[in-house]
Amino acid sequence: QQRQIQEAAYRVQRAIETGDQVVVGVNRFRDDEVATPKIQKIDPDGERRQVERVRRVRAERSGETWSAAMDRLEATARGDGNLMxxxxxxxxxxxxxxxxxxxxxxxxxxxxxxxxx
Incomplete structure (x- = not known):
């Protein structure tokens, strides 16, 4: 089955590369102007504040309630129940x-x- 998936993916890729299969923005209707991605800079003070907030939440939450909830989550994930x-x-x-x-x-x-x- 893995081989069939790989062969199908190869055929699709070849069709895209030869133009037999149109993919907008890839092999047709391309914008050849290269967009420069904007790099988001993280404010070190903001990062420190967020790390401290997470530490405070972990320290102040009920460990027993948290542990029980996490155990239920893992047990449900191991089964076939609704995870929500x-x-x-x-x-x-x-x-x-x-x-x-x-x-x-x-x-x-x-x-x-x-x-x-």
């Missing part, structure tokens, strides 16, 4: 996006691209 309610419970328990993501990674692992030749 446990995610909302975790947010209400002041879990950070990183903490929620970490628990989902524990349950599901991380995607590793399978490269075949």
């Amino acid at each position: 309610p446990p995610i909302l419970d975790a947010v209400r328990a002041y879990a950070t996006v990183g903490e929620i993501s970490d628990r989902l990674r524990l349950a599901w692992g991380e995607h590793r691209e399978l490269i075949t030749v």
Whole structure:
């Protein structure tokens, strides 16, 4: 199955490159003027304030409520239940996006691209 996906992707890419398949902005109707991306600069003081806010939230939240919410999230992720309610419970328990993501990674692992030749 992986080989079939790769072969199909190759055929699509070749069709795009030869112009047999039109992709607006890629091989037709291109704007050849190179856009310079704007680099966002992070204010070091703002970064320090945000880090301190996260530390304060972690220190002041209920560890018991947070732990229970995170355990429910991980258990649901390991099963086949609806993740939205446990995610909302975790947010209400002041879990950070990183903490929620970490628990989902524990349950599901991380995607590793399978490269075949």
